[in-house]
Amino acid sequence: MSAAGGLRGGFRGWATVRRLPLALGLALLLWILGAATGSLLNGPSEALLDQVGLGLAVGPGPWWSIFTSAFFASSLLDYLACTAAILVGVGIAERVMGPWVALAAFVAGSALSALVLVALVAFGTDASDQWLSFLGGEYVVGAYGGAAAALGCSTAALDALWRRRLRTWLLAATLMFALFVGVAQTLQALAGAVMGILAGWAVQSLMLRRRAGSLHSSTLRETRFLVGTVVGVFAVGPLLTQLTGTWEIGPLSVVSDVMLQASPDADEVKEACNNDTNCVTLQGIVGVQSFGAAILTLIPVLLLLVCAEGLRRGRRLAYRLTLVIQAYLAAVTVLSIVQYVTDPDVALGDDDFGYLLLYAVPAVLAPVIIVALLLANRHKFRVESSDAGYRVLGRTSLILAVAAIVLYVAFWFVEGNPGRSTLWDLAGQLTHILVPFPVPFVVALPQGLLSTVVYGLGGDIIWLCILVLVLNNFRRFRMLATDPAADLGHTRELLHDGGGTLSWMALWDNNQYWFTPDRKAGVAYQVHNGVALTVAGPFGAEEHHAEAATGFLKHCAGLGLTPCFYSATAALDGPLLPRGFRKLEVAEETLLNVQAMTFKGKEWQNVRTALNRAGKLSIKDHWYPYQGMPPGVRAQLAEISEEWVADKALPEMGFTLGGLNELKDPEVLCCVALDDEGLVHGVTSWLPVFRNGVISGWTLDFMRRRTTGFKGVMEFLIASAVTHFKEDVPRISLSGSPLANAGADTVEGDRSSLDRVLALLGNALEPMYGFKSLAAFKSRFQPEHRTLYMYYQDPLALPSIGIAVGSAYLPGLSPAQSAGLLRQMVAREPAA
Template identity: 40%
Template sequence: MSRAPVTLGLLVVIWILGLTTGALLGGPSHEPASNASLGVPTVGDGHVWTLWTSGLFASGLGEYVLSSLVILAVGVPVEHRIGSRQFAIAGFVSQGAGAALALAVALLASTVPNSWGLELHGHLIEDPLPWVLGALLAATAAMHTLWRRRIRTLLLVILVTAALFAGHLQDLTRLSAALVGLLLGPVLFGRAARSPALGGTIRERRTLVALVVAASVIGPILAAFSPHAIGPLSALRELFDQVPYSPRELADVCADPALHDECRKGQQALRLSGIGPLVMNLMPSVLLLVGAEGLRRGRRAAWLLSVSGHLTLVVVATVSALVRITEQDETRSILYGIHRHSSVYMELAPLLALLAILVLLLSTRRLFDVRAAPATYRRVWLGTIAATGAALVAYLLLGSLLADGFDRDSGAGTLLRDAPRRLLPPVYLQLFEPPVLPLTSAATLLFEWIGVVVWAVFCVLMLRSFLAPPAGHDLGDERRVRELLHCPGGGSMSWMSTWAGNTYWFTADRQHAVAYRVHSGVALTTGDPIGDRASPAQAVDEFATFCLGNGWTPCFYSVGPDTAAIAREHGWSCLQVAEETIIELADLAFKGKKFQDVRTALNRAGKDGIEARWITFAEAPLSVREQIVDISEEWVADKGLPEMGFTLGGLAELSDPEVQLLLAVDQDNHVHAVTSWMPVYCDGTPVGLTLDFMRRRSDGFRAAMEFLIASAALSAQDQGLEFLSLSGAPLASADTASELDRGALDALLDLLGRTLEPVYGFRSLLAFKAKFQPRYRPVYMIFPDAAALPAIGVAVGRAYLPHLSLEDSGRLLTQLLRR
């Protein structure tokens, strides 16, 4: 804050002016003697200074408090980033030019016959946010591509939505100031800082389309709940006008033939009243919001849903406009119900907005090419049809039981005619006489909510279909991955890519492969790219492009320093998530004081008759396999929590015929401990082994692990292998990384590691491996966007503990609190 004198100075001025002028409680526009408010009348009277003075006042105490919070949250960091001089220029120019532009729009709107222009012409406003927003948009020119695009897109979508639907002069001024700041930024800062592209921009384009569609849906909803909305697209708020009659009063009105027209209008209004019709009228909007999420993920089905939905709305809006034009004496609207301020303008403006969204969707069709797996939408339609059938049957049966709760005979025939209408939003039924209307609470509940259930089921099923993995998995991919792991070979932990649960991506020439799995919209890789070591950067870039094309956030997990260096060159974030320990075998000899524990384990095993025996799980006798399973089950039960997966192998990974087991077995063929070792190849030649599975009996030979690892090292040395990897210890670090490798977020992972230590013991595991005097190699997680960390955290958690139940979560929390 000490580096934001302009922001803090203006904030002090705002509060001093509010206190000294008495505007704190009502704003200057409520003070007859004040000429500080912005408006067409004040500027028309020659008070040009109001272009700037309006930014030093607010319209009431609540607005003063909220504006102050925004100024502190936005102004302080922006000024700190771009400097006080540039911040002052950006704020001054944005406020003045933005206010002038807003007044110009207001004058232009008032020249066309419409209620919006007339309203704007008489507004007087005071608002300190335009200059803050203008400075923020100007500052984006000095930001990197990701944050520049994010801030501009989100802020402009919000401001445009507010201007079109709320439509006050205040909303126009904020939007205008932001646009001025957007144009001013390149003048102040020149070209924006850019990082090399990694993965392309298809995700951003999809996100932009999804944001526009979502804003077009959310805007009418917000306007509907705002009684003071005046924007050109605010007509939807008229859906919720006060209803002139209760159901029983309306029944009396309709009993009089002379009041037929009044009866009809009352029925239309009543059908739109209450919570049930409100929710039902909003269900198409909810479905379009679900479609927007699918658009963000690039789903073809979401595009079809959005296009068909907007086509339907265009047809309904067109019919509504035609009805309004041809029946000038009526104040009814198919799309918006009965309202007091209906006009052709109110019908045509939403129609044009719907057409604009439809054109946008049609012009961006090629962006949405991600298809679901076979039978995905067969399940969606079958589920929806089943829900529809159940709802209609329930309406007929329960309606017959509640026959006295309706305003006229509600026999089976009447209910059967009315049943299909229960599935349509009431606002679309304005031209049709309702066969029945409910009178009692029970009948009202059935009448209004039976259709909501069907729409809700359809929305949930569609959302689930967008979250499901897309089609395209090739069963022959694993064979090709194994070929690449043999020649040219992979890294020390690349063999994990063969584990179940991974999906494989290949470069066009199939010389590189990446094993990954998708959780919560994040594509987590299992280690480094596999393949030709001469061009790993190409594989990283192409895989990132593939992920973004599918609507996923790419996250290379458990990768080495070489891949991390490539990511840094492209401006990605990098976090150390583990520490790998590697034993070099060339000159290995367990001599000296530092190997005292290892020599003790070897000597003690010899005295106790324990030997190390190599075997594969498939070749092991049934009795040995059962003992291995028993040891593993005991270990998991002792933890009291589910066994972790992803980069931590379990029993399922032991069945690989190329994975070798090293057992600690006594003279009675009793297994005391078991370890598994994954192969590492280079150009078809084995060069190392990597430790994965590691379990011992609680009552067995206590130094079994030291004995087995030492025995494996000596055996590998005899075979001429180069190294033995003891794999990575998650959330643990030997503090050997350079300052370049460490960032602020590492403190969070360090805290997480300390928190989980009492339960999973990752740091103790790293300390145990230190007995073998290994070489430390940091293991990283790299990702393009720090803002995606929450989703990445969820994805990593689900990858490691995919079957974690609510009970398991409670048990984990209990153990952490206890320890």
């Protein structure tokens, strides 16, 4: 590392300490006390716990233990976990509320959550509760209650979007740990989270005099987010119980037994293999004790997490899959309980019935509650994939399943398994391959190399492929336009009523359309990576633009899309900013006041030189639509365009950059620089801008010049446009230069992640497309500048939006071109 790099790293580290002195100080105090008392490896000694720990089974302990218990941990792993909880919970609270309020929230939260925990244990002991009477030990230490309380309290100072989101995540995480792990620290964290959120709500309502507010989006999005969070918690919880080993005692800890495939121990494998050494070895390498078996354990978790993401997007496929999975889990749990209760070898006592009520009933109720939640909100999940997407998913899944069945049955017979197993065993083994969840009956293990390989890895291959297909299915939509030709025609009609300088681009290919209920305004957009990326702002009569913008947000919410208005003017501040949107500058539009331009003065020397040179070379400007051009001129335009594209390592760009196809619109005007011999030196195209049925301006789009043409042909063409349009419209637009100023004029520390992505993309494309040089060229005409913005609502969607912008401008990139673009984006210096 260079000295400068090391110095910058040191400054950043010191800046972090200055921003989070309280969180870092509390974490340091935790470790200093642990080291001083020899508690880092195995926790405090019994004598020390009697003084600083919160007593559960031996009485509550001294009064100060409700404070001191937060500054110790039970093991090295617990010290690491407490440190993470402090840095996250107290760190966020410190940044939001300040160090003193955050410290008060941490200390008060630690004490109050400790009192709640003692009260719960006392209640459980009096009621002889199997869970609350013993929560994993005699003493409790840990900073979880205080950290959760500080984080919950800090949400009061956040804006509506992050306040609701952080509260949901905090409650979901602490509730998951409490129900699935269930030790005392998890209950204390849940109590701290609840009290912190309540305290934050009280501060927000009584002191800050602010209402709870909303996300400023439809309840549809909120409901989907909540249901997806519930399903996600239920997915991760069983995995927690397996990772925590024998610690888990929560009411839902047994769910992992019916949801996750359990790997048999060595004795069980030997018994299933009849002590055959070769069989035992195979099971350890490619069978039920192999890496493939560990992957199969994760499949149900991944499947439910994919479903949770689909539910957040409102996907019907995710809704159906979740219903089937939860119904299956409930049925298997009930069947397992019935088998246990009716087993003649099992004699149930009072304690057994208590454990059944504590663990079996919640294990059944959890999936039943999720099913009921889904059914009650079934109308919220109506977003369907395309028919082609469903066909690909169904066909591929069927092919994988049939191939696995055929191969396994063939190997099973060839390797002599019929002599050791029955056909019923074969059916059970096929169930193990095709169903990622445990089956409620004993399955014999196969013997033989090939059958064991398919048995151990077949389910992994099938379900990982299905997961990828399901995720890909979430990216597809049924045709959003019932009649694309009619929508295109209506869009053209509305564009004559009004729109911005870039609105005519709505008629280009790859666009979808949404119209207000009265069809007096609309929005053109493209869907990429789950983002609805608009082509500029709304079009139609200007008085309907605000209604169209807010209506489009509801349309996106219904489809589970992330709305993003791209290359829009500040006119959208009114309808969007009050709804929690932020804006980012993406381009500077150059506007020319043609009626005031005379090309006199020193600053116009380059333009006058181009006009004079064109006159000497007998080059004139010819104006006509593409269809009105002589065939020879059209042929030369195609030749010039192909020559320009051939010089680029990447394909021709789209979205807000037109090509040769966009010239063919009959209402688009072209200006061609022709000499006396009919040679085309350059061409520009101009898009009309309408207001109330009358052309009010023109926008420059297509610009191409012959490489052997005269040097100032573009200055000549734009100067000709100024003269041509001067009598008809007050001003014309030279359009914006996309990505030319991404990342410019921003302080490094204040730049958003998307701004950095756009800057990288712009720098990578600059050597090939010259956006910055194009912007510099336009500045020669002394234009007025108008900023074009990108409006977005959710900061967590910025990576998806960045990918969507790249996909819109460069659709259909080949893998090689994508790799080259990525290399250019991460390069320190742009290629020459």
